Amino acid sequence: MRSERHQMVKKRKKRRWKSIVAILLLIIAAVLIYSYYQFKQGMSAAQEQSEVQEEEYEFNGEEDQYGGTNILLLGSDSRGEENARADTIMVAQYHPDNGTYKLMSFMRDMYVNIPGYGESRINTALAQGGPELLRQTIKENFDIDLQYYAIIDFDGFVHVIDEAFPNGVEIEVEKAMSEKIGVTLEPGLQRLDGKHLLGYVRFRHDARGDFNRVERQQTVLKEVANQFTSLQTLTKLPKLVGVVTPYINTNMGTGNMLYMGKDVLTGGAPDIKTMRVPVDGAFEETTINGAQVLTVDLEQNKTAIREFLSQTE
Template sequence: MEEQDYSRRSQRPQKRRLRKGRALFTLLLLLVIVIAGYSVMQYRSGLKLASDTKVAQEAFKGDTVNGDVENYLLLGIDTRGEEKSRTDTMMVLSWNKKTNDMKLVSLMRDIYAEIPGYKSYKLNTAYYLDGVQLLKDTITNMFGLPIHHYAIIDFKNFESLVDILAPNGVEIDVDKDMSENIGVSLKQGVHNLNGQELLGFARFRHDAEGDFGRVARQQKVIEALKNEVLSPQNMMNLPKFVGAAQGYITTDYSSAEEVQQVLKMVSKGKVSIEKATVPIEGSYNFQSFRGVGDSIVMDVEKNKEFLRKFLGIPLE
């Protein structure tokens, strides 16, 4: 009899543990459902917000991906309601999907380039003449650099995306007072910049550094935005940000592929970005051409060799 009572008593703690386990599992399940529901709602909110602002998608044939590295042609344009525009920002982002390392190469817009099917112009004219495919072909022909995908964002859409991702602003060390032709006034020092201010900072070029200084600031902005995407305090903003990106950013990816790529990058945690500018120092000079204006004439082979070493990939 005593033995039987002992057996019943020994089962009670186990039942309590089971009940606590079920309660904890139920709470976790509810939490997952709430987070998933919130994420879906925010994602759809972002989609709706950007539904009428997409830059028209273009026919594009990228190079075949070989290995773990993919190269993305990133373009910033200022449409201002015009049918055609030149590219104000041209970058190639090289992403090693195995290591999650990224290398960012800024291409100066005034590079004097042979444009297939046309005479030589400044590099940023290629997009104006015949869109992203012609610009891609111009870059590939010049450097032998494979380009697998592209992404284009209009500057007004950039401002909106920044404000969605970081409602409290993006921290930037403004290197000098600046206001000329950027639509905002910025004071030297560390500030949290909203979308319009951050764009103004990235576009400023009215100083002794000119376009080279602007390219350096653009790279600084990319680094800051990368940190905002990976910041835990902005995780709740990511679903809306990803949704809005579907409309604000034009790319050859499908919507599902875009989301997959962003999540893949974020899920791997820390991302390092090495940055460079082409042409490299000591490899160019300025010349003026009739009908083109002041241009950057560079030693193509010297810059091609630099890209081969910097990106760590074979070039044609």
């Protein structure tokens, strides 16, 4: 009798666990279906407006030697023409084990060796051989392994900001700006839409030129990351990824973007460490063939980069 009762209890427990597992599987399936639907809905709406050409580039990326995921971020000054130079060159690193986020900006006027083409400004590598040649150039000169790339042009930047931040991105504009940026900005704390934010990060007509421009670009990316975590939720992430996908040319899969986006959201506002290459004291401003360029001390810069990327906090 006791044995029969024991068997009945075991059967009930087994059925209960089966029910729990079935419910969990249904929830997971529902979440996946919902996420896919939101992703496709966002991408479909964005594709109707996007004019970005879907061109596939060769990119033989490798994993970072320090265990992080390095992404080559490129802002292109292309307006539809081929062989556009890189207007902005950055490397973003996400290290899942350390939970760190790092951002390096590369001055576009650095005079370096471009494999197969000789010495020139680093931003010409994109025009000469696409992101793969720029990857090789960064690897040869600065010993950085890059796994992914992402290219966004001016129009794409405007659309992405407007979609992700319909109320604008809050930025402290430090001075009046208008020269050669297509908009007029007044100083003060304000919310900038995509067009005005693009003007802000492109402005370079002040005493420090590109150096101040790089600082503003890093500031904007930090603010975008911080404000994104406060405005968005995990439920909105799939649709947002779908919205931005048509505007960005990248070899990153949707799953990679969702994974990194999820970690940003669940981890709160990220503490993004920044660096500029070349570092202070490791370059000279000079003129070569009539063009103003930066000649750099490669070994000193490589040492600074290694220290920056190997930091675990």
